[in-house]
Amino acid sequence: MPVATIPRRKARRVRLVSNAKFVSGVALVIFFILVVAAHPIFRATIWDGEFTVYDPFIGYDTQVVHPAGPSADHWLGTDSLGRDVVSMFTFSARYSVAVALSAGLATAVVCLVLGSIAAYRRGWVDSVVTHVSDAMVFLPALLAVYIIGVGSDLRAFSALDVGITFGFLYGLGPATATVRAAALSVMERPFIDAARLAGAGMGRTVTRHLLPHLVPHAAVQAMIGVAGAVTAEAFLAFRSGVGANIGFGYLVFEGLTWGELFAGVLDTPWWVMITGAAGITLLAGAFYLIGVGLREIFDPHSLDPRRVD
Amino acid sequence: MSLVETSEAAPRRARFPWIVVFLSRRAAWALITLAIYLMVVFVFIQVWVPFNFATPALQGGIEAYRAALESLGLDRPLSERLFEFVGGLIRGDLGTSFTGQPVWDLISDTAPVTIFVFAVGALLAFVAGEAMGRFGAWHRHPVTGSALSTIGVLFTTIFPPFLVFLIAFFLRDPFWELREAIGLPVDSLDVWRDAAVEQNEVLLLMSLAFLGAVVAGVLVRTWAHRQRARWVAAMAIPVTIIAAAAGIWLAGFGVEAIDLLYRSDISQTVATGSPLLVLVGVVLITFGQVMFIMRVGIEDQRNEDYVLTARAKGLAESAVRDRHVARNALAPTIAGSFLALPTVIAGMVIIEFGLEVRGLSWAFFNAVETQDIPTIMGVLVILGVMGILLRVAADVAIAHLDPRLRRT
Numbered sequence: 101m102p103v104a105t106i107p108r109r110k111a112r113r114v115r116l117v118s119n120a121k122f123v124s125g126v127a128l129v130i131f132f133i134l135v136v137a138a139h140p141i142f143r144a145t146i147w148d149g150e151f152t153v154y155d156p157f158i159g160y161d162t163q164v165v166h167p168a169g170p171s172a173d174h175w176l177g178t179d180s181l182g183r184d185v186v187s188m189f190t191f192s193a194r195y196s197v198a199v200a201l202s203a204g205l206a207t208a209v210v211c212l213v214l215g216s217i218a219a220y221r222r223g224w225v226d227s228v229v230t231h232v233s234d235a236m237v238f239l240p241a242l243l244a245v246y247i248i249g250v251g252s253d254l255r256a257f258s259a260l261d262v263g264i265t266f267g268f269l270y271g272l273g274p275a276t277a278t279v280r281a282a283a284l285s286v287m288e289r290p291f292i293d294a295a296r297l298a299g300a301g302m303g304r305t306v307t308r309h310l311l312p313h314l315v316p317h318a319a320v321q322a323m324i325g326v327a328g329a330v331t332a333e334a335f336l337a338f339r340s341g342v343g344a345n346i347g348f349g350y351l352v353f354e355g356l357t358w359g360e361l362f363a364g365v366l367d368t369p370w371w372v373m374i375t376g377a378a379g380i381t382l383l384a385g386a387f388y389l390i391g392v393g394l395r396e397i398f399d400p401h402s403l404d405p406r407r408v409d
Numbered sequence: 410m411s412l413v414e415t416s417e418a419a420p421r422r423a424r425f426p427w428i429v430v431f432l433s434r435r436a437a438w439a440l441i442t443l444a445i446y447l448m449v450v451f452v453f454i455q456v457w458v459p460f461n462f463a464t465p466a467l468q469g470g471i472e473a474y475r476a477a478l479e480s481l482g483l484d485r486p487l488s489e490r491l492f493e494f495v496g497g498l499i500r501g502d503l504g505t506s507f508t509g510q511p512v513w514d515l516i517s518d519t520a521p522v523t524i525f526v527f528a529v530g531a532l533l534a535f536v537a538g539e540a541m542g543r544f545g546a547w548h549r550h551p552v553t554g555s556a557l558s559t560i561g562v563l564f565t566t567i568f569p570p571f572l573v574f575l576i577a578f579f580l581r582d583p584f585w586e587l588r589e590a591i592g593l594p595v596d597s598l599d600v601w602r603d604a605a606v607e608q609n610e611v612l613l614l615m616s617l618a619f620l621g622a623v624v625a626g627v628l629v630r631t632w633a634h635r636q637r638a639r640w641v642a643a644m645a646i647p648v649t650i651i652a653a654a655a656g657i658w659l660a661g662f663g664v665e666a667i668d669l670l671y672r673s674d675i676s677q678t679v680a681t682g683s684p685l686l687v688l689v690g691v692v693l694i695t696f697g698q699v700m701f702i703m704r705v706g707i708e709d710q711r712n713e714d715y716v717l718t719a720r721a722k723g724l725a726e727s728a729v730r731d732r733h734v735a736r737n738a739l740a741p742t743i744a745g746s747f748l749a750l751p752t753v754i755a756g757m758v759i760i761e762f763g764l765e766v767r768g769l770s771w772a773f774f775n776a777v778e779t780q781d782i783p784t785i786m787g788v789l790v791i792l793g794v795m796g797i798l799l800r801v802a803a804d805v806a807i808a809h810l811d812p813r814l815r816r817t
Contacts, residue, residue, distance in 0.1 A: 242755035384566035
């Protein structure tokens with residue numbers, strides 16, 4: 101074994117850049133940010149002046165029979181109502197990305213706050229946090245979000261709300277369980293004692309000394325949570341199945357129902373369905389890959405029940 | 410994990426076998442977790458979610474609305490409803506659905522197929538993911554490794570309704586052709602006309618037989634490894650599973666068991682979906698998550714000193730991988746796989762519903778659409794109980810693997 105000559109932090113950065121999962125995940129996220137940006141850009145350039153054809157809600161091309169397969173005018177074809185699929189796809193992406201951002205933030209905040217407080221205070225606070233997160237693992241956030249979505253007015257339960265709710269529920273469960281375990285082992289390290297001896301209170305110890313070590317663990321959990329949140333939002337759009345609020349899930353819904361109602365399965369407008377399904381899987385997969393890549397590098401021990409706390 | 414800390418205080422003499430002490434501790438943990446889970450479900454459904462089942466009655470004026478609230482018990486204070494919920498659960502009563510049917514009847518009608526899919530599917534997915542993670546990480550073959558990663562990510566994050574479409578489109582027809590090929594009557598009524606058993610009994614028996622066979626197989630394998638009986642060890646699990654299947658066949662309801670893989674509920678006139686295809690879906694969305702966790706474990710263990718020792722004493726590479734590294738990586742993989750449980754349960758419910766199997770998900774989606782609060786709570790309670798039982802079983806498995814964990 102050669103003695104490591106580069107500092108640990110830099111070595112981790114190098115390993116991160118050479119981790120195929122992390123890099124491809126980041127590339128996919130950048131791709132989706134470009135997709136979100138593409139909609140206004142296309143509207144201003146190649147679709148300029150053709151509002152009635154390329155609008156994601158009311159567009160209709162009178163030149164072709166709908167649903168139409170991919171062509172030069174409609175790169176991904178049109179749906180059964182005559183709307184351009186590229187336009188719908190680029191427009192829907194903004195909802196999914198909004199869900200991803202809000203869910204990631206909510207998960208990270210919840211698990212960092214609860215995990216660090218539980219590890220700092222120990223005692224009854226810790227056991228309450230642990231038991232609640234143990235129990236929350238068994239409540240699937242997707243089903244919970246679905247129950248809320250059906251029980252409330254869909255317009256009032258926007259993409260941001262879906263993300264925050266999902267992130268909160270997921271963060272309380274698996275995320276807090278993992279981050280709390282990591283926080284316990286950080287609290288055993290000598291620099292925490294040193295900080296306390298130097299007179300640091302709870303606020304300073306937690307924010308300056310504990311939290312920085314927990315960020316990678318929280319990032320892993322947030323990324324894996326985001327993957328679920330993207331699916332959850334798509335599932336809500338899929339189940340509600342109204343054109344008023346289009347999303348990736350709505351595209352899948354449309355492709356499927358058209359195939360079931362009006363034709364055989366073979367005549368399903370597969371380009372609509374595949375576009376939606378690929379959008380969901382690639383976006384969710386991007387965050388999942390980032391999460392898995394980060395986990396391989398930053399906390400390989402986080403799942404080990406034998407770790408010394 | 411406060412149970413862990415208290416138990417470390419005093420080393421105790423081994424008065425009972427470890428499994429008794431261990432199981433009683435885990436049972437205490439399970440009861441506490443279940444109690445908190447029930448509270449969470451109650452608060453979530455009764456306080457957070459703005460359900461209002463009585464809204465349709467508003468059309469009949471405010472009096473009709475009040476009458477509807479009263480008849481559904483929604484006008485009573487929250488504390489009273491909580492007492493009734495908890496009291497009912499202690500008596501084993503899940504309440505009455507807004508449709509008038511006891512929730513327990515609805516659930517015991519639909520749960521066996523879900524239990525079958527969940528128990529068998531989770532186990533198969535774990536075995537598949539563990540094997541793929543082990544081979545993928547250990548051999549570091551560039552093409553195979555990234556191919557496995559890609560497939561794993563794609564299936565883990567696939568949109569469940571789309572997976573339902575793929576399964577129905579590609580697998581349903583070949584699966585039914587297979588049924589004709591083995592000579593089973595196409596009409597399930599022909600199979601069940603003279604059957605002496607209920608289909609739910611057969612489903613539960615199949616789940617239990619499979620799980621029991623796997624447990625017995627693992628025990629035999631461990632014993633055979635100690636006796637250095639290599640062939641016995643390798644054959645143990647397949648043989649016990651085949652023995653369980655043969656047992657079901659010899660008991661006289663093999664045909665019924667196979668028919669149940671095709672139709673979840675023969676009492677329905679419409680051809681309902683196939684539990685086996687749901688099981689395939691559950692395995693597909695689950696194995697990737699296990700695989701990635703196993704990979705981290707293998708990568709983490711491969712540079713340990715004991716690997717060098719094992720190689721130095723001339724062990725075959727496969728023995729180093731399977732008997733030493735994989736065994737050490739297994740405990741964190743089992744523990745870590747539990748964090749994937751919410752995704753798996755949610756995916757299972759969606760796939761089961763999409764493939765039109767009359768399981769718990771059918772009860773769940775119907776209840777959510779009609780805002781039938783007692784049934785939703787009942788389904789969530791049962792899902793939670795299933796998860797907690799699986800967790801306790803997995804804890805026992807981890808302790809079986811690693812004696813150091815038996816004290817906790």
